Amino acid sequence: MIESPPRIRPQRWIGEAVPRKEDPALLTGAGRFIDDLDPFPNTYHAAILRSPHAHARILSVDAARALALDGVKAVLTGARVAEISKPFHAGISEPVHFYPIAVGKVRYVGEPVAVVVARDRYIAEDALDLIEVEYERLEPVVEIDRALERDSAPLHENVGSNVVHERSFVYGDVDGAFAAAEDVIKATFRFPKYASTPIETYGVIAHYQRGTDTYAIHANFQGPFVLHTLLAAALRVPGNRVRVLVPPDIGGSYGIKALLYPYMALIALASKESGVPVRWIEDRLEHLCASSSLTDRLTKVQAAVLRDGTVLALRLDHVDNVGAYVRAPEPACLYRMHGTSTGAYRIPAIAIHNRLVTTNKLPTGLNRGYGGQEHYFALERTMALIAKRLQLDRLDVVRRNLVHADEFPYRAPAGSVLDSGDYQAALDEALRLAEYGKLLAARDRARAQGRCAGVGLACVVEPSGSSMGYITIALPLEQRKKSLPKSGAAEAVTVALDPTGAITVRLGTAPQGQGHQTVAAQIVAEELGVSLESIEVIAEVDTQTSPWTIASGTYSSRFAPIAAVAVQSAARKVAMKLRAIAAQECGVPADDVELAEGLAIPRGERAKAIPIKRLAGLAHWNPLALPAGLEPGVYETAYYSVPILEAPDDQDRVNSSAVYGFVADICLLEVDRDTGKIDIQRYVSVHDTGRMLNPLLAEGQIRGGFAHGLGGALMEEIVYDESGALLSGTFADYLCPTAAEIPPLQIGHVDTPSPFTPLGAKGIGEGNSMSVPVTIANAVADALGIDDVTLPLTPRRVWELAQR
C-alpha cells in the first residue's frame, strides 16, 4: 500500500450514493454485449448436439450426412477433441477426466456430443438432426444416496467409485466436548440443486489464428482468471497464445458464467478444426440443461450442547453432489465455507467429514452464495432445533453463542479470521427494525385465529474475497506440500492519464452489472481531486493487454474488499507522480501539494495552482523537465492482495476469505394450509458491509441476493427423474421469482470496517443468497411445528407438510 497523501480539502466520493455510470448506455439500449460484437470477418456459427441420455456409452458418431449438408463446414466430435486437447485439471487427487465434450461416454442429459460449424445458425441446427449417434445405455445414478452405494455404476470407470473425494478434519477437542455435553442434537438435511438465471446466456466468438498458433476468444466470462490457465493447458498452448477478451457489458451471471470456460475451449477447438472464426450463443434450453448450478448436498449434523444452549462442538458430515464431473473450481463449493464452518458462533471444536460424489446430473460450480446456502441451511436449522429441543428461546440460544464484539479479530477453529463485527448489535438492530415483540404478537394472534404463522431467524457470516489457497485444503498435507503454497487473492488495476489529462481506469474484474465502473470512478475521483465525469473506466478485459492476476474476475464479492483497494493504490501512485511534478514546478515540497478541483494546489498558495492536465501534458511532452527519478507518461498499475490470506497451515486451518460481513435476517410468514401458499409478511435483513462504498449499489446487491435466496427457498430446483431425464428444462418448469413474487424487504446496517484492508469495505453480494433459504425454512418449521423442512417450499410441498 502507498501511504495516503496529506489532505487539505478532500472532496469525498467514496461512500456517496452516486448513480451508476453504466446505466445511461444500458437503459438506452446502447450496451455492448457478446452477441453485439462482430470482431472477425467471415464468422461461422456453431450448434451443439447434446446427449439425450443421462448415462450411456457412445458406440459411434456418424456425421457424414451432416457434413454433406450445404453450408456445413465441420463437425467436431469428442473423439477428435480428445486427440487435440487435454482434460481440464481439477483440485482433487482422483483422476476424474473432464473434457468440454463427451469422450467415450455421456454422463448427463445435455452434455455436448458434437459441434457443427456452419454458415449460419439455421444450417447448423438442421445439421444436428443429421448426425447419427449410437448409444448403449448404462445405469443412471441420480441421487446422492445411490452414488454412495458401492454397487452404483461408476460414472468414471478409471476412478471406480462415485465417491471421488473424501477427507476428514478435526479442529479442537471434539471428542472431549461430546463427552462433556449435556445433550446431543442430531439432524439430517438435504439441500436442493438450483442455479441462477442471468438474462444473457453464455456466448463465445473464437478465432484460431493458424499463422501464429494462437487463439482469440471473445466470451462473456466473469473470471476467476485462474481458469484461463486451465484453458491454455487444455488447449496445449502457453497462456500468451490464448487471448481471452471479455466484452464491455455482461448481462448478469451470479457465478454461472465462470463455468463458460469449457465452452470457450470447445468453440476455440471448433474454430481450429474448421479453419474459420466461430460464434456460439447459447440458447435458454441449453442454459437450463448444460451450464452450471450449485451442488445439492446431504448434511448430517451432531451438536454437543449444554442445557443452557451453549454449543460445545459440532460434527458435520457432508456429501456434496458435483454432478457428472469434478469441474474446476470444484470442489470449491464444499470448501469455500470450510474455515468458517462454525458460522457466527464461538464454537471451539468442530469435526468435518467431507465426501464428493458424482451423479448423472449437470456439473456444478460458482453460484451466488457458493456453498453458503447449503452450509447455513444445516447450521441455522440446527440452531433452531437446539432451541426447540432444549425448550429455550431461539434468540437466547443465538445470543449465547454469537462471537462477542470484543473478540474480533476472531480466529475460528477451522481457520477463518473473522476480521470485525458486532453481531449482537446487528441482531439487535434487526429485532428493532422488525419490531420483534409485535412480530411475535402478530404470529400468536394469527395462530389464535386458526391461521398458521411462523417467525424465522438466521445469523450468517458472509465471507468475501476468496483466497486462492483454500481449495488446496481438499488435498492431504503431504500432497499439498508437493506444490508451492497458494495464498492471497490479488487484483490489478491501471490508472492512466493521456497527454490532455484525460483519465482512464482499466479493471480486470469483468463485472456483470455490479457497478464497478461507478465505484472505481468514485475512488479515483477522490484520490485525484477530479470530477466523476472526467474518468473513463474500462471494464473490458483483454488478457493480452489488461492488468490481471489469476484471482481476477468478479466472484466471491471480491470487488469491495480487494479490487477497490487496487483502484485506490493505482490512483495513489498517479497522485504521487502528479504531486511530485507540481512540487517541482511550484518550488514546494510534494507533501504540500493537494489535488482538488482538477488542480494541483500548493498549500495556502491557490494562485500557483496548476491544472492536472498540464502536469500530465508535461509528463508526456516534456519528459526532460520531469523531476529526477520519475518516468515519462502517467500509466500506473497497482496490484493488491490481502496480507491476512495465508496459505493453509499444517493443521489444515485456512482463512478462506479476506473479510467477513454479517447478516441477521428475521421473517414473519403465514402458510395457507389449504393451498400451501406462503405469504411473507415481514422480512428484515441487517448487514455488516464494513465501510460502504456506495449505498445505492449496496442496496442493489442486497435486493438481488434476496431475490436469489427467495427463489431457492420457494421455487427453484433442477429436477431429474429416476432415469436421469431433466424435467426442469424451461422457465415453465424452472420457476424463478419475478418482481411480482418478491415481498417488501427492510434493510438495515451495523457496519464495522475491516481492519485488514485499507478501505475497510466488505463484500455484500451474497449474504442474502445464503441467509434467505434457511430463514424462510425456519419460519415454515415454526409455522407448521415441524422439524423436517426441505426446499424449495413449493405450494405442493408445503401443502403436503401441512397435512401431516
Place this chain on the structure above:
Amino acid sequence: MIGEGSIELAGGQESIYQALLDPQLLRRAIPGCRDFEERGDSRYAAVMEAGVGPIKGTFKATVAVTDQQPPQSYALQVEGQGAPGSVFGRISISLAPSTAGQTRLHYVYDVSVSGKIAMVGQRMLDAAAKMVAAQFFKRLHEELAAR
C-alpha cells in the same frame, strides 16, 4: 411414464394376435409411422415422426417382441432415438376373449423419455402418451374392421 388401458377390438383373439405382429398393419396404425419393417428374430425397425408441443422430429426405433405366449400375451421392448430425445421402455399386451367376435386388449406401459422432449414437454407427456395410445388403438380397430 406409467400407464395402462384397454380396448375392445373386432375379431377373434388368434387373428388379432397375428395382426398385432404384422409390420404392414402396424405401420398404418402407429401414428406418425413412416417405416416399420421386420428384421427377423422378432425384432422390428421403425421410423416415426413424433413430438410434444414445439419439440418434434424423427425417431428411429427398434422394437423387440418378447415373452410371447400366443394368443394371450406378449411384450414390446422399445428403444427409440431422434433429434428431440430418446424413448425407451416396455409395453405389455394381453388379449382375452370378450363378447361374441370381440377381443379385449389390455396394455400396460412403462416408458422413459429423455432429452429435449422430456425437458420441454414433460408436463404434456402423460397426456400426449395417452393420446398416441388412443389413436393407435382406434386405427388398429379400423384396420381390423376393414379386413
